[in-house]
Amino acid sequence: MGQHTDANVFGDVQSGGEHIPFANVYLEGTTIGTTTDGTGHYMLIDLPLGKHVLVAKSMGYKASRKEIIVESDKTIEVNFILDQEVMSLDQVVITGTKTFKRRTESPVIVHVLESKNIDAVQACNISEGLKFQPGLRVETDCQTCNYTQLRMNGLGGGYSQILINGRPIFSPLIGLYGMEQIPANMVDRIEVVRGGGSALYGSSAIGGTVNVITHLPDENDYSIGFTSHLINEQSVDNVLNANVTMVSKKRNAGAVLFVNRR
Numbered sequence: 001m002g003q004h005t006d007a008n009v010f011g012d013v014q015s016g017g018e019h020i021p022f023a024n025v026y027l028e029g030t031t032i033g034t035t036t037d038g039t040g041h042y043m044l045i046d047l048p049l050g051k052h053v054l055v056a057k058s059m060g061y062k063a064s065r066k067e068i069i070v071e072s073d074k075t076i077e078v079n080f081i082l083d084q085e086v087m088s089l090d091q092v093v094i095t096g097t098k099t100f101k102r103r104t105e106s107p108v109i110v111h112v113l114e115s116k117n118i119d120a121v122q123a124c125n126i127s128e129g130l131k132f133q134p135g136l137r138v139e140t141d142c143q144t145c146n147y148t149q150l151r152m153n154g155l156g157g158g159y160s161q162i163l164i165n166g167r168p169i170f171s172p173l174i175g176l177y178g179m180e181q182i183p184a185n186m187v188d189r190i191e192v193v194r195g196g197g198s199a200l201y202g203s204s205a206i207g208g209t210v211n212v213i214t215h216l217p218d219e220n221d222y223s224i225g226f227t228s229h230l231i232n233e234q235s236v237d238n239v240l241n242a243n244v245t246m247v248s249k250k251r252n253a254g255a256v257l258f259v260n261r262r
Helices: 115-120 126-132 174-181
Strands: 008-015 024-027 033-035 041-044 050-057 064-070 075-077 110-114 136-140 148-152 160-164 187-194 208-214 221-231 235-247 254-261
Touching: 024 041, 033 041, 110 115, 110 126, 115 126, 115 187, 126 136, 126 148, 126 174, 126 187, 126 208, 148 160, 148 174
Parallel strands: 008 075, 160 208
Antiparallel strands: 008 041, 024 033, 024 050, 050 064, 110 187, 136 148, 187 208, 221 235, 235 254
16 A cells, blocks of 8 residues: 555646647656646656656657655646657658568559649549559540549559558459549548569459558548539539548547548
8 A cells, every 4th residue: 555645746748838648757766657638737646755856758759857855745736848859760661562671672662642642633533543643544444334444564453452551352343443432532642562462462463552541530620622623614523522530539549531422
């Protein structure tokens, strides 16, 4: 049983005028500590009496230490201001070989199409966005059903593997029929690997692999967009898209909703 000293310490942890949630605050040399809540505040209760060093640290920030004197039946306020720490890491590619490898050592070239590039060409789905990737050809093969297929290295759509967040969710026929079903506003980036990779990505990755990375929720936000095109001064093409991201208070769960209507 710990001794009841009623000696408490409270305060907050900030950087650049903003509170830092889930930062570690502890007494140096002991096992006594806590983390700041979602608003960047903390509280330690029933601390051992005497002189101690209180430490606050968080990933991406330099640790800060303050000497405090803990007295019985007293509560003191100790606030921290942390400086950001620049962390330099080697650029790592895992899509090309599905293993940890430096980019300069990777034998596979990965082309990345960012969401801002997809927005710049006003693509409604990934079929329209992939038209601007080098080495790829998206062609319309049926004037009746208007389906398109993705050709990589001269092979038909059935020989291209389409992944969603690194997982082969769809059958090989998505290279023929499924690309129009993935709206562009749900895409964070598209990674393209040209060349055979059946041993890594599945039996359909003969011509190449397209990995569609969707948006991840990182804050409560929403966006709405509307685009209208006039084709040959006769037909009107209207596209409505909306995104909603939601994150729990503890930031351990989230959800993303996508709306696309054409």
